[in-house]
Amino acid sequence: MFLETTPNTYNYMVAGYVISFLTMGIYVASLYIRARNLRQDEQILEELQKSDPKS
Amino acid sequence: MQSKPIALTVLDIVSVIVLGISTYLALVFAPTEAVMGDVQRVFYFHIGTAWTGLLGFIIASIAGIAYLVSKDMKWDRFGVAAVEVSTVFFFLTIVLGSIWARPAWNTWWTWDPRLTTAAITELIYVAYFMLRQGLDDPEKRARFGAVYTLLGGPSAILTFLVIRLFRSIHPVLTNAAEKAQETMGMTGNMKVAFFFALFAFTVIFIDLIWHRVRLGSLQEKVEQLKLNASS
Numbered sequence: 395m396f397l398e399t400t401p402n403t404y405n406y407m408v409a410g411y412v413i414s415f416l417t418m419g420i421y422v423a424s425l426y427i428r429a430r431n432l433r434q435d436e437q438i439l440e441e442l443q444k445s446d447p448k449s
Numbered sequence: 450m451q452s453k454p455i456a457l458t459v460l461d462i463v464s465v466i467v468l469g470i471s472t473y474l475a476l477v478f479a480p481t482e483a484v485m486g487d488v489q490r491v492f493y494f495h496i497g498t499a500w501t502g503l504l505g506f507i508i509a510s511i512a513g514i515a516y517l518v519s520k521d522m523k524w525d526r527f528g529v530a531a532v533e534v535s536t537v538f539f540f541l542t543i544v545l546g547s548i549w550a551r552p553a554w555n556t557w558w559t560w561d562p563r564l565t566t567a568a569i570t571e572l573i574y575v576a577y578f579m580l581r582q583g584l585d586d587p588e589k590r591a592r593f594g595a596v597y598t599l600l601g602g603p604s605a606i607l608t609f610l611v612i613r614l615f616r617s618i619h620p621v622l623t624n625a626a627e628k629a630q631e632t633m634g635m636t637g638n639m640k641v642a643f644f645f646a647l648f649a650f651t652v653i654f655i656d657l658i659w660h661r662v663r664l665g666s667l668q669e670k671v672e673q674l675k676l677n678a679s680s
Contacts (some may be wrong), residue, residue: 400481403488403552410491410548411472414541415496418653421537425660432667439674 457659464656471497471649474642482639488552493642495545498538503605505535505654506574510602513595522669525591528598529581530661534654536574543567554618563619566608573601587672625668 455617475493484488512528515521546564547557584590612619631667635643 399651400483401486401552403486403540407476407487407490407547409490410494410545413544413548414491414494416543417537417544421534421657425657425664429660429664429667432664432671435671436667436674439671439678442678443674 453663457656457663460652460656460659462519467649467652471642471646474645478641479638485549485553488549489535491549493646494642494650495542495549497646498545498648499542501650501654502539502542502672503570503609505531505538505658506570506598506605507602509535509598510605513598513602516591516595517599522587522591525552525594526662526665526669527658528594529665530658532574532577532598533536533661534657535555536578537565538650538654539574540573543571551613558619562611562615562617563608566604566611570601570604570608573604576600587669611650 462576471493475490479490483485499518509528509531511530512524516524516528543564546567550559551557580597581590581594584593612621645654
């Protein structure tokens, strides 16, 4: 017997797009956080080098 | 880290805009598919992420060759960036495919040749990061990464080709037999959403790789500063 009406798969579509945006958002946030932490490390290390020019 | 180039800021803005347009085209502009219903709309992002994911793995292999030939660390940074962004996108491809499969095939997962090779490819590149982290020497790490991506590249190519070589329940988007017919039975508006999604994810992919390469440069600089501080 063939389907005569289009099945309701709306929830699956919503789940797909929510996961897509969530995953991309988390990845972009991870790039931002890692860059921010590295910049802080860079600043501290450069200050250390300035205060101790021998190293 | 060097100050952010204007071109990258422009690319960030363009990426957000094209992602918005692509979402609009997929959710509103494209008509509802008669047999599968709304879930078919995940297909646009599924294909967009799959295209960029597999492309990135192949680009990483090429970057691996370039590193082995030149020993220039910029190729290692580029390869890592390509693998990382592709792993995220390919993860999305698998998840979206699974969401589509539940109403279409009545199962979240099946060990079909395409799904199996896709899962193996993703795991190969997840392992890439785990193994890289175990190596402290930057040159050894870069050499290992280059050889690994070179060996991993064929798995990406196989994932693309497998539904054309073996019997699979996964739909084939284009092959010689279908070229003469309509592309997967898509209507005009569906094709617009489909090709725009391919374009949008390519732009986003380039944008993210650029950011990841810059992050790699900063990582390298901090590593060098740490070495100087400890010596």
